[in-house]
Amino acid sequence: MAGSTTSPPGRKTPRFGLGADGTSSPLMLMVKIVGLSLVAAVAVWAALPLIRTDNWWGLAILVGVTALAFYVYLSPRTVPMKYLLPGTLFLIAFQVVPVVYTVSTAFTNFGDGHRGTKEQAITAIEGASVKQVPDSEIYTLTLATDGDAATGDIVFLLGEPSTGDSYVGTADGLEPLEEGSFEAATPGGKITAADDYTVLTVEEVNARQDDITAFSVPTDDGAIKSQGLSAAFEGAPQQSYDEECDCVTDATTGNVWVADDEEGSFVSEDGSQRNLAQGWKVNVGFDNFTRIFTDDTIRDSLLRIVAWNFAFAILTVVITFALGLLVAIALNNPLMRGRTLYRSFIILPYAMPAVAMYLVWREMFNQDFGLVNRILGTDINWFGTTPSSMFAILLIQLWLGYNYMFLVITGALQSIPSDLVEAAGVDGAKPFYAFRTITFPLLLVALAPLLITSFAFNFNNFAAIFLTSRGGPFPPDNPDAGGTDILITYTYRIAFGGSGADYGFAAAVSVLIFLIVATVSIVSFRRTQVLEEIN
Structure with a gap:
């Protein structure tokens, strides 16, 4: 066709x-x-x-x-x-x-001192105990990294003056550098550049001082450790591992630490010495979860933190919703003049970065030169006591959050058919009764999911606490759990606090937070469905 x-x-x-x-x-x-x-x-x-x-x-x-x-x-x-x-x-x-x-x-002991494998722990223990032996070789040292200067693995670029040879020392051992792959002033002298490696500047060395101090290059006779910034020596470890007894022995004192594979540590054989600080990562089962409820200090602190966490999230939603509702109703009245201007001023705080506003409000509550004390003519240490700190935090939340509630409530109010309220008025219903029985239930149907998500957000509102009160004030007997800490800030302090990171326990608390928020959200959404069926 x-x-x-x-x-x-x-x-x-x-x-x-x-x-x-x-x-x-x-x-x-x-x-x-x-x-x-x-x-x-x-x-x-x-x-x-x-x-x-x-x-x-x-x-x-x-x-x-x-x-x-x-x-x-x-x-x-x-x-x-x-x-x-x-x-x-x-x-x-x-x-x-x-x-x-x-x-x-959450089911491991992962944290400071328990990060790697048992073999890595043994290497770290022996490397940290290296001491210089008489007549040992002194190398010319250049500090470098394998990759990025801030995150790459530490390496030693070594020159041996006695032989004129140059080496690269990594965590796996010592290897010779190929001719032409590096630059040095003299044979066996200080290396100024090397292919595939990043030579560290003084500022970069200072930033990674802890990594450099802990690093050593294993050798057949011991390990190579840094001695300042430009020299390194080969020494012998004073603490050595014996595979037969699965233990570490100190050559100087004769102390013995036996491996405890359940705890992931080398423990003192007779109990007279502290356990070795370097351990390894092991599975501890439900120990982190049982610790939450069995440790008296943690349990008491956690109950108080959970109570304040719920109060903080609920009160934040309630007060911001209440004020936002009142302002929305007032500005939704067609008889009010200048509604557009008022709405613009109300929305203005919502357009500003929350992080910056938290910092500004923290300074406004400063005891010595804060704006709040100057206006009130008081000398209150707002973040010095738990009640005043809680009040300040809730006031900040109100200022930052009611404008958002105002926006969504205004939209919901304008979507409700006006003839429903007018029909109620014709039937003799007073304005407040019509609002309580018609407008407010319809608002709840539309805004219930938003209120639930607002509760979930504020339950984990890290910035609101950490940028204002930092979780304080702290009791003298427990510097990890402050009076205004919520679970997320408490977890952060456990994981990254000055007393040492405990990621396993922090992960267990995070799982607990997830279960709490998930349970509350599921129950609330079911109640929302019931509310929709009633309407």
Whole structure:
């Protein structure tokens, strides 16, 4: 038939105008080629460190995800997955994986002194106890990193003056540097640059002083430690591990520490010495969770923190909603003049960065030169006592939050049909009665999900506490749990506090927070459904 087109034998006509590769135009084909090229490049870049660290599970996942991406975007049969795959991968990477990792960490002793494996702990113990022996070699030292200066692994670039040789020392051992791969003033002298390594400046060395002090290069006779910023020595460890007894022995004092695989530490054999500070990560089961409820200090502090946490979240929602409702009702009256101007002034605080506003309000409540005390003519230490600190925090929350409630309530009020209220007035209902029985229930139906999410947000409102009172004031007997701490700030202080990080216990508290918020949210949403059915 004239004007008709036919496909070659054995070849199907693409549907919906798509090409055999699933694209609709040459431009989209080029976009697909560039996108998949970037995916392949990122996959190769991510695979190299996985191979270097023997992380075969991670490599298998990376290969699987990359293969899936190529299959989805090269096949014309997976059109829905082309849109779902990116969001699903980001959901897994940034939501599911952190949650799973946090829950798994809650069942371990992960924290300061318990970060790596047992073998790494042994290496660290022996390396930290290295002492210089007589007639040991003194190396010329250059401090460097393998990669970024702030996060890369510490390495020693070493020159041996007696032989003129140059070496690189890593956590795996000492290796010679190839000729032409580094620069040095003299043979065996100080190295000024080396391929694949970043030489640290004085400022960068100061920033990583703790890492440099703890670092050592293992050798056959002991380890190489830094001696200042430009020299290093080879010494012998004073504390050595014996595999037969699974213990560490101090050559100087004769003290013995035996490995306790349940605790992840080397404990004193006779109980006369403290456990060695360096341990390893082990599974401790439900110990972190039972510690929450069995440790008297933690339990008492936690009950008080949970009570204030609920009060803070509920009161914040209630007072901001109440004030926002009153202002919205007032400015929703058509008889009021200048409503647009008033609304603009009310919305203004909401447009400002919350972090900056918390800091400004903290200074306004300063006892010596704060604006609040100057206006009131008082000398109150607002953040010096728990009640006054709580009042100040709630006042700040009211100022920062009621304008948002005002916005959403105004929108909800304007969406309620006016004829309902007018009909109630015709039937003789007074304005307050009509508001209580008609307007307010309809508002609750529309705003109940917002109130629930506001409660969940304020239950974990870290900035509101940390940037104002910092969780204080703190009792003398417990510097980790302040009078205005909520669970999230308490967890932060446990994980990153000055007394040492305890990520396992902090993860357990985080799981507890999640269970509390999830339970409250589920119950509240069910009540919301009941409210909708009633209306």
